[in-house]
Amino acid sequence: MTERALPILTVLAAIVALWYAGAVWLNSTWVYDQAQRAGTSVTLAEVIPQTMSQARPLLPPPHQVAAELWKGVAGQKVTSKRSLVYHGYVTFRGTMMGFALGIVLGVGLALAIVRYRVMELSVMPWAIISQTIPIVALAPMILTVANQIGVDNREVPKAIIAAYLSFFPVLVSMVKGLRAPDAMQLDLLRTYGASDAQIFRKLRLPASMPYFFASLKVAVAAALIGTIVGELPTGAIEGLGARMLIGSQFGEPLIMWAALFAAAILAGGLILLVGLIERLARARMGAPA
Amino acid sequence: MKDTLNIGQPVIEAKGLNLVFQTGDGPVHALRDVNLTIGKGEFVSFIGPSGCGKTTFLRCIAALEHPAGVTLTVNGMTPDQARQSRAYGYVFQAAGLYPWRTIAGNVKLPLEIMGFSKADQEARVRKVLELVELSGFGAKYPWQLSGGMQQRASIARALAFDADILLMDEPFGALDEIVRDRLNEELLKLWARTGKTIGFVTHSIPEAVYLSTKIVVMSPRPGRITDIIDSPLPRERPLDIRDSKAFIDIAHRVREGLRAGHGDD
Amino acid sequence: MIWLVGAVGFWLAAWAVNAQIAASPLGQRRGGRVLVAALFGVTVLVLWEGLVRGFAVSPVILPGPSIIGPKIAGNLGTLWADFVQTVVKGALSGFAIGAVAAFVTAIAIDRSPFLQKGLLPIGNFVSALPIVGLAPVLVMWFGFDWQSKAAVVVVMVFFPLLVNMVAGLQATDRLSRDLMATWSASYWQALFKLRLPAAMPFVFNGLKIAATLALIGAIVAEFFGSPIVGMGFRISTEVGRLGLDMVWAEIAVAALAGSALYGVIALIESWVTFWHPSQRK
Numbered sequence: 001m002t003e004r005a006l007p008i009l010t011v012l013a014a015i016v017a018l019w020y021a022g023a024v025w026l027n028s029t030w031v032y033d034q035a036q037r038a039g040t041s042v043t044l045a046e047v048i049p050q051t052m053s054q055a056r057p058l059l060p061p062p063h064q065v066a067a068e069l070w071k072g073v074a075g076q077k078v079t080s081k082r083s084l085v086y087h088g089y090v091t092f093r094g095t096m097m098g099f100a101l102g103i104v105l106g107v108g109l110a111l112a113i114v115r116y117r118v119m120e121l122s123v124m125p126w127a128i129i130s131q132t133i134p135i136v137a138l139a140p141m142i143l144t145v146a147n148q149i150g151v152d153n154r155e156v157p158k159a160i161i162a163a164y165l166s167f168f169p170v171l172v173s174m175v176k177g178l179r180a181p182d183a184m185q186l187d188l189l190r191t192y193g194a195s196d197a198q199i200f201r202k203l204r205l206p207a208s209m210p211y212f213f214a215s216l217k218v219a220v221a222a223a224l225i226g227t228i229v230g231e232l233p234t235g236a237i238e239g240l241g242a243r244m245l246i247g248s249q250f251g252e253p254l255i256m257w258a259a260l261f262a263a264a265i266l267a268g269g270l271i272l273l274v275g276l277i278e279r280l281a282r283a284r285m286g287a288p289a
Numbered sequence: 290m291k292d293t294l295n296i297g298q299p300v301i302e303a304k305g306l307n308l309v310f311q312t313g314d315g316p317v318h319a320l321r322d323v324n325l326t327i328g329k330g331e332f333v334s335f336i337g338p339s340g341c342g343k344t345t346f347l348r349c350i351a352a353l354e355h356p357a358g359v360t361l362t363v364n365g366m367t368p369d370q371a372r373q374s375r376a377y378g379y380v381f382q383a384a385g386l387y388p389w390r391t392i393a394g395n396v397k398l399p400l401e402i403m404g405f406s407k408a409d410q411e412a413r414v415r416k417v418l419e420l421v422e423l424s425g426f427g428a429k430y431p432w433q434l435s436g437g438m439q440q441r442a443s444i445a446r447a448l449a450f451d452a453d454i455l456l457m458d459e460p461f462g463a464l465d466e467i468v469r470d471r472l473n474e475e476l477l478k479l480w481a482r483t484g485k486t487i488g489f490v491t492h493s494i495p496e497a498v499y500l501s502t503k504i505v506v507m508s509p510r511p512g513r514i515t516d517i518i519d520s521p522l523p524r525e526r527p528l529d530i531r532d533s534k535a536f537i538d539i540a541h542r543v544r545e546g547l548r549a550g551h552g553d554d
Numbered sequence: 555m556i557w558l559v560g561a562v563g564f565w566l567a568a569w570a571v572n573a574q575i576a577a578s579p580l581g582q583r584r585g586g587r588v589l590v591a592a593l594f595g596v597t598v599l600v601l602w603e604g605l606v607r608g609f610a611v612s613p614v615i616l617p618g619p620s621i622i623g624p625k626i627a628g629n630l631g632t633l634w635a636d637f638v639q640t641v642v643k644g645a646l647s648g649f650a651i652g653a654v655a656a657f658v659t660a661i662a663i664d665r666s667p668f669l670q671k672g673l674l675p676i677g678n679f680v681s682a683l684p685i686v687g688l689a690p691v692l693v694m695w696f697g698f699d700w701q702s703k704a705a706v707v708v709v710m711v712f713f714p715l716l717v718n719m720v721a722g723l724q725a726t727d728r729l730s731r732d733l734m735a736t737w738s739a740s741y742w743q744a745l746f747k748l749r750l751p752a753a754m755p756f757v758f759n760g761l762k763i764a765a766t767l768a769l770i771g772a773i774v775a776e777f778f779g780s781p782i783v784g785m786g787f788r789i790s791t792e793v794g795r796l797g798l799d800m801v802w803a804e805i806a807v808a809a810l811a812g813s814a815l816y817g818v819i820a821l822i823e824s825w826v827t828f829w830h831p832s833q834r835k
Contacts, residue, residue: 007672015676026695058695118569118576121587122594132766132812137773137785137805140793148615221682228684229770232777241687248690248778260687267683351736372738379736385729388829389751398747399737430829 016062023061027051030058060257068258081237084262090239092266094155094227098162099220105163106170106219107212113171114178114204124175131168135161139229158239162226166219173215177208209285213278220270228263240266300454300486301327301350301363308345308356308512318511319345320356325505325514329453332480332487334497335505336543342512343490343505347456350488351379363454375403377454378447382462384439386431386446393418393427396446403450417445420479437468444476448483456488461496470528473499477526494547498522498539499531506546516546561604568597617799625799626806632788633807640785641811643700644772648707649764655708656715656760664723665741674720681713689775698779706775711764718760722753755830758823765815769808 024047031050035042042050052061060068072084079086109127112119139161146157181203189199231241240263247256306323309316320342327333335343348354349361352368363371371377378399386395393414400410418424421441431439440460447455461469473496480487491497497504498520506516521535530536572590580586599619605611606618613621626633663669689706696702726749734744776786785804792800824833 004671007668007670008675009672011669011672011676059691118573118590121576121590122572125587125591126594126598129809129813132816133805133809135770137789137808140777140790141798141801141805144793144796144798145615148612217682225684225686228687229774232774244687244690245778248694253691253694256690260691263687264683268679271679271682353732353735372736375738377736379733381729381732383729385727385733387730387748387751389827402734402737402739402743402747432829432831432834 019059020061023057023059024048024051026058027054030054056251056253058253060254064254065257065261068254069261072258072262084240084243084258087238087240087243087259088262088266091224091227091231091241091263092270094158094230094239095162095220095224095266095270097155097159098226099166099223101159101163102166102219102223103170103216106167106215107174109167109171110174110178113175127168127171130164135164135226135229138164139232143230158227158230161230162223165226166223169215169218169222170212173211174208177211178204180204180207180211206285210282213281216274216278217271220274221267224263224267224270298329299326300329300331301325301361301488303346303349303361306346306349306356306360307358308342308349308354320349321511321513323512323514325517327486327488327503329486330484331503332489332501333503333505334489334491334501335507336491336494336497337507337547338509340509340512341507342509343507344458345512346507347458347488347490350454351377351456375450375452377456378450378452380440380444380447380455380457380460382459384431384436384443386439386442388431390430391427392423392429392431392434392442395431395442396427396449399446399450405450413449413451417448418442420448420482421445422475435468437464437472440464440472441475444479448479452485454486454488458490459492460489462492469493469496474528476500481524494540494543495531498536498543499526504539504543506543508547508549515549516542518542518546555608557604558608561601561608564600564604565597568593568600614796614798617802621799622802622806626803629800629803633803635783636785636788636804637807637811639700639781639783640703640772640776641769641815644703644775644784645707645768645815647700648704648772649711649768651704652708652711652764652768653715653761656712656719659712659716660719660723661745663720664745670720674717677713677717677720681717685710685713686771686774689771690778693775693778698781700784703772703775703780703784707768707771710767710771714763714767715757715760718756718763719753722756723749725756726752754827755823755832758819758827761819762816762823765819766812769812769815773808 028047028051031042031047051057053064054060057064069084072082076083076085109119109123113124114120139157142157142160185203186199189203194202227239228241228244231239232245237246240259243259243262244256247253247259303323303325306320307318308320310319323342323346335346337343345354349356350363350368352372361368364374364376366374366376386392387398390398396414396417397410400413405413414427415424418427421444423438423441423445426434426438426442431442434442444455444457444460447457461472464472477500489497489500502520502524504516504518504520505514506518507513508515518539520539522530522539572593575586575590578586580589603618603620606616611618617625663673686706688709692705692709693702696705730748730752731744734748739747773786773789776784777790780787785808789801789804792798792804827833
């Protein structure tokens with residue numbers, strides 16, 4: 001364990017150190033400007049402390065971000081509009097809806113594609129092309145259109161964007177998985193006189209499960225990105241994406257950074273969770289850990 | 290021609306060679322007290338069950354493993370120095386040809402690395418491809434060739450820089466018996482023509498007996514030599530020599546040696 | 555009503571044709587595959603137009619292809635300027651810088667297993683993060699013009715590329731490395747003759763992922779501030795004015811740019827890694 005942790009911790013420490021250096025470098029400009037305006041001069045030793053606690057730093061140092069993050073998580077009631085827990089929950093809900101929708105869509109399309117050759121020929125190329133379209137170009141429009149048709153709830157358009165990004169990895173993996181059994185395994189079942197439905201249930205479906213679970217990690221990360229992108233366009237007030245936007249528009253870098261890290265923590269949590277589910281599923285299916 | 294060769298002059302000498310691998314389950318004695326002398330122009334086979342250290346010994350000669358203490362010399366040098374002076378070509382179990390290079394490009398690869406001149410490279414590639422009967426396939430890519438042809442190309446690659454020693458680690462192990470027979474025959478011809486010293490690891494008793502002037506029988510746990518058989522067969526060997534009494538006698542002795550080494554299983 | 559019936563009728567007819575082609579020997583060939591996919595694409599457009607007209611959907615909600623098409627033709631100048639600003643200046647320059655940076659970093663940490671062990675898990679994790687959230691920060695640092703967009707793209711593509719590159723450099727098998735050792739090849743000889751070529755399938759995998767990310771990054775960054783040109787700028791302002799036909803025109807350009815970028819990378823890949831089992835003809 002320590003053998004794996006040591007290099008990671010070293011690199012993390014280096015990143016934090018670089019971050020502090022960057023904060024001093026970027027934020028010092030403001031300190032020098034202030035001094036010049038006041039007609040005084042400052043030494044480097046005086047500058048450094050002043051770069052650590054500005055209200056609107058170009059690059060807030062780690063401890064400032066951590067403090068803001070703590071304030072957002074523990075310093076508010078969770079129902080407050082300033083609580084990162086609240087906004088994180090909104091984002092989490094959107095992600096889960098999009099994730100679920102993406103799984104349904106991905107698995108459904110995969111089943112159809114494996115079953116019908118015409119589906120493969122027609123849909124597969126467009127599924128690939130759909131991923132080269134920058135979804136974000138669609139995001140503002142999906143939101144506006146949803147609004148026009150009278151869907152006030154932002155959840156639905158967000159979930160659509162998230163699903164758009166997350167269905168693809170599931171689709172690709174499921175197609176691969178359902179086709180994983182080789183000719184010999186299929187022939188074996190045919191010698192037993194198995195029907196197509198039986199072959200599907202007894203062979204193709206179990207064979208596809210490792211592929212399915214492996215794709216979930218990618219899909220959940222994609223769903224989160226989709227949700228946050230869905231929260232970015234103007235008008236959003238809830239969710240971590242909206243917090244980033246608000247921080248940017250009102251010139252509050254601390255809010256922005258705190259939201260960014262909250263999103264990172266959420267992503268880490270989701271990936272861990274999905275990884276855990278994957279491991280449990282694999283253990284149940286008797287795969288080597 | 291081969292009669293003028295100075296057969297018998299030692300090329301590879303191992304004296305009390307030991308090699309221990311540290312593994313999760315404690316130290317494993319891969320080789321214990323291995324003594325062997327290989328003369329110039331000999332064809333030596335190493336045979337034994339898996340884990341007997343035959344491949345490991347070959348890797349020691351090639352300086353791919355580093356036993357403690359210099360108890361092994363190649364051309365009177367340490368294996369590392371011998372490698373620097375391009376003393377040997379190595380043929381692995383798999384052909385290991387690079388798929389992004391043509392057959393000629395693959396054969397040329399060691400020549401590029403060793404800094405041969407462009408003209409010399411071309412000439413050598415042509416010569417060794419002819420030697421393994423792959424002329425006309427130089428522009429093909431490895432995946433367009435059969436397994437047997439790929440392995441021939443890898444032999445050509447090992448021959449390209451004209452090392453005196455050819456080390457072969459189960460080179461025909463993955464091929465079917467018909468192809469293997471033909472390649473065995475061709476290998477003997479090639480050996481007769483070039484007069485190289487060959488170290489050859491194999492699982493197959495007929496292959497070992499058919500090819501070798503000397504058969505080294507090894508056994509596992511710890512990896513060690515249990516028998517060294519000097520073959521009385523003539524150097525000229527048609528395929529049907531395998532039905533002769535002498536051949537069957539040697540094969541029998543090898544089998545006995547293997548069985549004795551396996552007594553503890 | 556006639557539009558609805560017509561659209562659905564066309565859909566069914568096209569589907570029947572596609573099913574025929576797919577079942578026939580033509581479906582095994584390249585031409586047949588392209589034909590089926592193309593027919594499916596046309597069907598989607600016809601169905602779209604038919605539904606929009608049949609249900610009399612307001613163009614403010616969903617304009618049909620017959621409105622979007624002329625809009626594209628009539629605004630080629632604007633679309634081109636937006637394309638240059640966002641794709642060429644923002645996405646492509648950032649993509650190139652990010653790719654070179656990832657390449658150099660991968661080579662730089664190649665000789666240090668310690669750094670690799672430290673950077674790889676972090677790189678993997680960062681690849682899964684919504685990095686796009688950094689866009690407002692970078693816009694704040696680098697200003698409204700394309701430089702900030704390129705910076706967002708650099709950050710977004712760097713880690714996926716790095717992770718793929720490092721994995722690629724480790725992809726050679728023991729036999730190939732032993733071969734290099736028996737020839738006493740130097741580190742650089744082994745790198746250029748063996749490990750870099752062997753890494754190429756991984757590199758192109760990363761480049762394909764990064765291509766999509768690059769466009770996303772460049773467009774999103776424009777939502778946080780841009781000069782009055784650019785695809786993201788146009789989309790957000792036109793959405794505000796309910797000019798959805800122009801939004802769709804931009805989306806069409808974005809889709810075309812995304813597919814073209816992906817296609818070019820896939821084409822180069824098929825030249826460079828012609829030897830890989832997935833590319834062999």
